[in-house]
Amino acid sequence: MAAELKKKTTKKIKLFINNREVETKPDSTIIQAADSLGIFIPRMCYFPGLTPPGSCRICQVEIKGMNKLELACKTQIKEGMEIFTDTDKVLKAQKSVLELLLIDHPLDCPICDQAGECILHDYFMKIGLYKSRFIENKVQKPKVQDYGKYIVYDGERCILCTRCIRFLDEVSKTSELALVERGNKTYISIFPGKKIDNPYSLNVTEICPVGALTSKDFRFKCRVWFLQSTPSICPGCSRGCNIFIDHFKNEAYRYRARPNMKVNKHWLCDDGRMTFKIIKDENRITSPMMKKDGKLNKISLQKAYKTIVDKFKALNKKDTKKIYGLASPFASNEDNYLFVKFMREIVGTENIDYRISDYSGFSDDILICKDHTPNSNGAENMGAIPGKEGKSFADLISPDNDSRIKILYVMDHDLLKIMGKEQFEIFFSRIDTLILQSSYPNSTVEYADIFLPTTLWAESSGTFTNGFKRIQEFSKALEPVGETKTHWEHFIELSKPLGKTFKFKTSREITREIAKNVKGYLRLSEGKIAERGVLVKK
């Protein structure tokens, strides 16, 4: 029965698009079928993941046996259907819709943020290219309307595709926008006194096909044709939403959602989108520091490494039991893997943990997960938990524990902030040497004996394992700032003078070793990780 059902649902159907015989999934609309086959059909109101209203009328196609043109976004495909997407009749209809949408459009492209990724602009070059026949006065509509924390609306640029309204109705389910007025006076508005106030508001500017809804954060910052896009993963929570980091001259300007049906579909949350701000955070420390006479001073990386090495070398074998390492759920699998390897194989301690705080926060049933770190699962899988006879962080800070700590090696965690000043200072009084290696701004730096500046996810490549055990890859978008290096590069530098050189040159090489050594990660050895990620094998 189950097999039969499966067979039924996977059976493909045959049809013809532009006389080309194609096979595709049943239960698709023409536009879905065409998309899956790489056949271009223009669209404005259609957006995957939202109910098509069929109102823009630009996706009309010809179907053999039908008198009128039909909407590709609304018409279900049928076995043997003969569809034409490029006949004169179709092209004329598309051109006419475009012309009609452009008559009242302000054509203020030189000052419009959407220029370069505007559907009107792109389609005009692709299917328009007519001489304007319109000589009337244009309709005037509300402009520069403040619709929310991040959102500005320009009614004259709006083509009333209603993608934004449908997103707020169907995905965020907050329905802050509605159509007001009628006919060619129609525009999109918020309700009196109510702004777009939901954790997903910036999706409306991203899916807006024209410059009607723009992001207050991004507008006027950079022309989009300058931007380069690098695929990455949002570090905001354990969902691991797939993103593009759009950057120019080594500066990130925005994220765009990278569709992944298994993870974030087509969306991102606003907090996630803003995580790139941390790259330029003024509190981020980008040079190595060392404490001398109670004061932190900049030193060279070499000096910092040497000091750390000397600290380790100064300890005798018995003392290794008093060395503790805190791995990071904010760092990549590769970083954590090498940290764990460094602590176990070189330092020789089993006192390793990553569970310093639960880092929990707001969550919902759309995207945002309770765990606000990107890689807790990965840190655990990489072995960042106490081994046999090892002590956990909870053991270490328990009130009846007053044992000395020879070295506490911390990745990323801001212990001062997590524990509070009073508790942290009691804890700190037990520590001989505090080594802190942090990507993020970190208030504990004032207490550190040695600080190593570290890159953020956007400045490195690697993998995260999200809260649903999906391993996903991110690529380096930006060159590291200052003297930052990746966590794993620091461990490579430290490994050599301590007698056992790690021979990794790229994060990919570490990934391959992870595939070999970490249970469930074998699929990473296949080389490139699938775009939608791979699941940790049970």
Added chain:
Amino acid sequence: MNSGKKDKMEKVLLKNIDKPNSYNIETYMSSGGYKAIEKALKEYSPDQIIDIVKKSNLRGRGGAGFPTGVKWSFMPKKSDKPKYLICNADEGEPGTFKDRILLELDPHMLIEGMIISAFAIGARYSFIYIRGEFMLGGKRCETAIQEAKEKGFLGENILESGFNHEIYVHYGAGAYICGEETSLMNSLEGKRGYPRIRPPFPAAYGVFGNPTTVNNVETLANVPHIIEKGVDWYLSIGPEKNNGPKLLSVSGPVKKPGVYEVPMGIPLRKVIFDLCGGMLSGKILKAIIPGGSSTPMLTMDDLDVHMDFDSLAKAGSMLGSGGVIVIDDSFCIVRAVKILTDFYKHESCGQCTPCREGLGWLKRIMDRIENGEGREEDLDLLLDICKDIEGHTICPLADAAIPPIRSSIEKFRDEYLYHIREKECMI
């Protein structure tokens, strides 16, 4: 003047309206009202009623002329969901005011028709979606429903047939588009009056997502008479496939404008020069819009056309709603078309691109020509835009805006050219 035997007919739909208190149930019953419902519920099955209406060739009086019985037969016989009947009383087509007469002066005829129709399609509840401005008609319908309930024609177990039915009156909020059946249903649901894309059709997915039939007031008012007097009687009125009485609402500079009940197929000449007493003195007939503002214009040359669906279609126009608008030679055609284009532009809901943008464009060109700023190439541009809009929209509103423009440019091009060249009206 053609005044054959076929053009004479006893009044059917308007038979009560001249009686005092014609809207009371007593008046209606004293002339045989509510007899048809007894016959329908006791002697026929729902399917038999659908069959009778099919055979009668009753065609929708709202404008499209779709066979009513066929429309009813689209309703699912078995349905897990409740089925609904909606009476479309959102009469808003410029030049049309025939339903208003029935709603105000003989609401019981409509209600009897609705009960029979609801029985035929198996609807437990029905709605009268009435134009918001029809306050009097709405109140008369509400009172009539109450009266019918008291007499046992509405409510539970009507006339002990086991059939239950209730009718509710819902007032529209003033949008012309809500006379289009799918936006009517959205409006009834409390939503913005946007037409829906078909399929799904109302019979499958109508109001509140349930199977629904929408019929015009006049259509439903025909039903009791067909049941009572039979198919043969009905077929004896009007030409083949265009049977029955038809209400025409005549406006313009004729001696006696108003609502007339005529047999289908009556010559237009007879309507204007006989029933309406001809043109006001000193006025010369120039153009006739025969079926509400969206139907193509006719001229003096077309006066012998017969007023039924097929004959008017053959003559290049439409019977539409039967709203005959007479235009005399003192009225500028450009101005008339500008006013109509203005209306359609104003009433475009704005949902789909060709209508929203296209009508706005057409209006501005018409304004320009009217104001003496037209160019000769504007006529071709108007026709081109019409072509771009036609058939590409969700609902027929934009298609309804085109015929006045197209037919007037075709038949009164000289008036347009005069406007353009002389920068003023020909009249």
